[in-house]
Amino acid sequence: MEVGPPAPVRPSDNHSHGQQLGYNLLRDLAPERPNDTAPEFLTPGNWVTSMVNAGAMSGSGNLMDFLDEPFPDVGTYEDFHTIDWLREKSRDTDRHRKITSKSKESIWEFIKSLLDAWSGWVVMLLIGLLAGTLAGVIDLAVDWMTDLKEGVCLSAFWYSHEQCCWTSNETTFEDRDKCPLWQKWSELLVNQSEGASAYILNYLMYILWALLFAFLAVSLVRVFAPYACGSGIPEIKTILSGFIIRGYLGKWTLLIKTVTLVLVVSSGLSLGKEGPLVHVACCCGNFFSSLFSKYSKNEGKRREVLSAAAAAGVSVAFGAPIGGVLFSLEEVSYYFPLKTLWRSFFAALVAAFTLRSINPFGNSRLVLFYVEYHTPWYMAELFPFILLGVFGGLWGTLFIRCNIAWCRRRKTTKLGKYPVLEVIAVTAITAIIAYPNPYTRRSTSELISELFNDCGALESSQLCDYINDPNMTRPVDDIPDRPAGVGVYTAMWQLALALIFKIVITIFTFGMKIPSGLFIPSMAVGAMAGRMVGIGVEQLAYHHHDWIIFRNWCRPGADCVTPGLYAMVGAAACLGGVTRMTVSLVVIMFELTGGLEYIVPLMAAAVTSKWVADAFGKEGIYEAHIHLNGYPFLDVKDEFTHRTLATDVMRPRRGEPPLSVLTQDSMTVEDVETLIKETDYNGFPVVVSRDSERLIGFAQRRELILAIKNARQRQEGIVSNSIMYFTEEPPELPANSPHPLKLRRVLNLSPFTVTDHTPMETVVDIFRKLGLRQCLVTRSGRLLGIITKKDVLRHMAQMANQDPESIMFN
């Protein structure tokens, strides 16, 4: 075969109508979004303002500034654009080289270089401190406000129920829940603590407070920081993969998300604070990285800090620093070098210890649900554990499908226009149904904590209402299996009702315009199911210990089944089904129990749950929301197995207009300006000449515009028909032609190329691993076309039989 006809020149599409759609969509999301570049609301001094303006937060309003800066040090990106990882990395290496060579000049420069090298650790320390503090404050505030729905402390209204009774002297351990200083609303308002009218009054107050909290939260989010809604993890994943969403991690978002998180959790809605805490920690990370030019001026380096911040967020959410690091590695991060691993670990530890020194749970424990079990598990129990895994997988599938369907409905129908009303309605329904049932009335984390607990001798919970053998005296911790009492049977009914309620309401809650995490609701669903299965197995084993399946390991009088362990396994299974976490899930759970002993049940359930859920659809909830929103996220976990080639994906396609290219030394300034005006591509390949089509480089649109504007203003003799050249030497021109314009500085001389025969799986791999924005396609040295990240994502969507137009941004 001959090498092929001169490649037909066709158009690229790296910045087309999808872009417009994208902007509109996010504007819609953020109708009254405040100007994040106005930091005077938050910081007193001007120095932060100027640093922030120069770096992270610089919106499009700053475009004029750059023209005054020494050209061509531009290197920032527009909002809703993808960053070029290779370029960011090489810019950082340049910076590093400059500092290293300078450091040999004087002592002062040497100290500056040391400070620069240390700034990474300083940022981590600051993130850890702030994230830990915020988490502690949130915990304390939630505690108080949740109790506020029930009553108030007479000695000081800012005391929660427990603190109130703790400070009261008369309290003994047994009736710590009843102390005179703590007054229910009925006691306070009508001086009645029992009876129907007191119950109704308390019920009403509970609903009223819930509605107030929810209304406040949704209004704050709408007015001040629309980005504060949701769990934030899908967007953080997208940002970490190299996408710019300005303001998403801004200071306003941080402030409003922290405040509203307290409000919504206290309102009793079926949501958790764990996901949003990751968002909060990432906002802290973004804030501190904007203080150091090493991070504020480099989008790649900034993302390293954000990865570590995500680890710190999970670390404080669960008190699990190692789990947090693995969560960041497995779930959230995209580019995670080993250096970041080590720093993440540091940030996670600092955050955990800060939280512990605030001690919001009053038990000196790092972890949210501290459990200690006294009996081992037995092989035969693996069967119910795997059943719980299946349940978790099914719940995950059900939840993701229904939630996505509902969110799509919210996006496309009138429903989305009344977010405040929606929140109010859901809160009202939640409060009305939740109050009568003791398992839904209290906060979800308390519920999970109770379900995880083993029934010790001192346990007063209804779930531990077993019939004791009066003849037996035993050590406190090793209580044998006993027949269930009335309380347990009541609890089972209530748990079943609570389970159904939680399953339904969580689907409608997640995705509303308020901060909402789903770790805790998912765990609650699993823990309820698990506890019920656990009690079932326990009673079966007690009453039928002669059955062959029990005979070997469960003799009468032995403590064989721990229902709390079942609850924990169920929680892991459900969380795994929804998020598809694996290692990090098991490690977080391991850090909760602190014993390797129970890793095998947890792992069995997590694996089963993932397999069952994956059988119905590969996407976890975060990926599903990313797709729903059309973010340009190239998942590392998706395997691309189709047989297509680069030539099938590149633009221009057959029959499309030719690719817009620049020539190295024959176009005039006017030609280029026309081309820029008429197209909206992010950049243009530069070729030797239109005939040979041999590629010499790539020029970014943004930098071309700046360079021409700059030259027209400052350089003499540059007029519209000046020749623009990208070569080292000016081209030979007729004597009377105007002064030519040299633009070699904006030319990227090492554009990434692949041949047209390259399999798409390789191209996808290259885009993923090198973090490219675009890649040029050549055949035998001739330029044929261009593939952008968006083209790759669209192609992948098409191959997976999805709508390629769902990919919105560049």
Place this chain on the structure above:
Amino acid sequence: MEVGPPAPVRPSDNHSHGQQLGYNLLRDLAPERPNDTAPEFLTPGNWVTSMVNAGAMSGSGNLMDFLDEPFPDVGTYEDFHTIDWLREKSRDTDRHRKITSKSKESIWEFIKSLLDAWSGWVVMLLIGLLAGTLAGVIDLAVDWMTDLKEGVCLSAFWYSHEQCCWTSNETTFEDRDKCPLWQKWSELLVNQSEGASAYILNYLMYILWALLFAFLAVSLVRVFAPYACGSGIPEIKTILSGFIIRGYLGKWTLLIKTVTLVLVVSSGLSLGKEGPLVHVACCCGNFFSSLFSKYSKNEGKRREVLSAAAAAGVSVAFGAPIGGVLFSLEEVSYYFPLKTLWRSFFAALVAAFTLRSINPFGNSRLVLFYVEYHTPWYMAELFPFILLGVFGGLWGTLFIRCNIAWCRRRKTTKLGKYPVLEVIAVTAITAIIAYPNPYTRRSTSELISELFNDCGALESSQLCDYINDPNMTRPVDDIPDRPAGVGVYTAMWQLALALIFKIVITIFTFGMKIPSGLFIPSMAVGAMAGRMVGIGVEQLAYHHHDWIIFRNWCRPGADCVTPGLYAMVGAAACLGGVTRMTVSLVVIMFELTGGLEYIVPLMAAAVTSKWVADAFGKEGIYEAHIHLNGYPFLDVKDEFTHRTLATDVMRPRRGEPPLSVLTQDSMTVEDVETLIKETDYNGFPVVVSRDSERLIGFAQRRELILAIKNARQRQEGIVSNSIMYFTEEPPELPANSPHPLKLRRVLNLSPFTVTDHTPMETVVDIFRKLGLRQCLVTRSGRLLGIITKKDVLRHMAQMANQDPESIMFN
């Protein structure tokens, strides 16, 4: 500027004299290496033989077989060559596609596809089981043989001291070390248990046994499996980064390494079994992966299994599954997708639980050194912890420098010619010096265990010989700080001597021709130093608790300082200094103690130790040994910060002969055969014509040879002056010319290219992330030269002022 003159054609160097050197070096290492392709020594059946021959172990002897196979399904690599990760990945995708499309054809194919999908988990399960079992067997055997140096059990000679006394009925807890059934050699041989002559006899027997064990070990290694020597981690790192060393993970190596590991650890040499256990586990991984064609036929997939096996190895070495996974991720692995993370975790857990069910330590504990401390640490203690970190860093630097210098001496002088004598001599010296000192006589892990332990009430160790206050009665666990007794002072002297001895002897031991790990010796050095510092601080605090630094936290009668914790911190610091592990080190230590409480001291020491050691040289011991041996290892951690461009690195250099290229349709078979004969490059770029130099693809040497041989044998009309063409259509030829030979099938149509202006930091990044073997350099579509992995490594060595010729292999 014009696009440049037609590129001068110069030679590539991707397979030159360094190769020869490399072969010689490894032959030297393995002079009597048995044929690893002869598995009849190990497996009874023939089916394994055939599978193994087809896959993993196929040595160069199999070259003839491939010609009979359907061409061009070659896809294997020669020994001591680098694999092409992208190609391996795309081959696996092809295989996967084939299976998926077949699975729709029939039920049987569907089941086969399911089995294929499950085979990864099956391999992990098998690796876990075998690695756990081997670790258990090694532990038991070491226990017995270490005791054999002191005496023998009369009831059954295969009982260790502890087992012997355990079975004896008369033993009470206090004198469990003295039971009539256990006889020292002096008692057995001359019926004397006390006195000088008995001591000398026992001393002699101790030395004799040690020499016997060491001699056996070194002989076995030399005769049967020379690859079984050393810790194996540098080689495994190299293999995982994509290098082929046939037989390094073979069944012989597995068998011999397991046996000799027992021997050398029992001989009392200053080495540990942890590193070699990783090698053993990787051998298991290689063995099981050779049973499944998915892994045996794909070098990339096989490395995923090996990464998981490494995790299982560390998991059983320390009883730390999570630490094992992180070790594999941080230290050993190169390509570690998330799927592998999950599977590694599974393998590590299975291995840990297998080991626990064997229960070699008799305490149902997973971990080697189980510790429980009862007191928290105080802020002021951070100072001695950081001091220990500095000590660890200095020790790491000292050890690496001296050990590398000694190993280089061994390589270059006569010393290397007498490995048996060297081992015998070092063993003799070790035994002679070690016996008199109780802290070096016993096995190193027992020593570490004792040093880590807190002094409880029942502790009989000399280290716990404190002067008790007779008036005080206290609970067992919370003993206040007391003045040191005579025993402690003696112990301090002995520990100091033992410390110096360990430091010196370990330098000479690591790197001998026996299996040797250095985790345990490093930890011992740190633990001894740490315990001494701990006791020092404790006594200082006891005697001077009015000093300002102690006043705030250490009142008289309080238990403030835990010397065992200092030992643990010291161990972590020294291990960190030598290996430069960070997260995995802290996590392994965390799994040993099981409490988040002590992570901060460990982390402080680990960070300090790494910083101090890094200040003297960036390389850890494994990287240093990789460099010493000249393996082609492209470290992910090294940052390349120089300003060079691809054009500075590519071959041919200025003034060198032209690059050997093939043209697409103008060379005859004879031309190509001559080119192949005269050069030894691994492959040749294919261009349109010598004039235009426009690149169309790349052909591998190996596949060209096979294709031509194949064509000459089977295809009619192929003679020496047949034209070879790589295009789709044959070129137009004169009427009487011979039949042309089409070779498009061996042409890689998507060779990786960069432009000559690409910064080397980007090129290095591409080589690392995509795992390339070579990359072609173009300018404006014209081929200029080639960069191989070796060129990159040489360039990096040159930039770091090292000898570029130290890189040996391709």
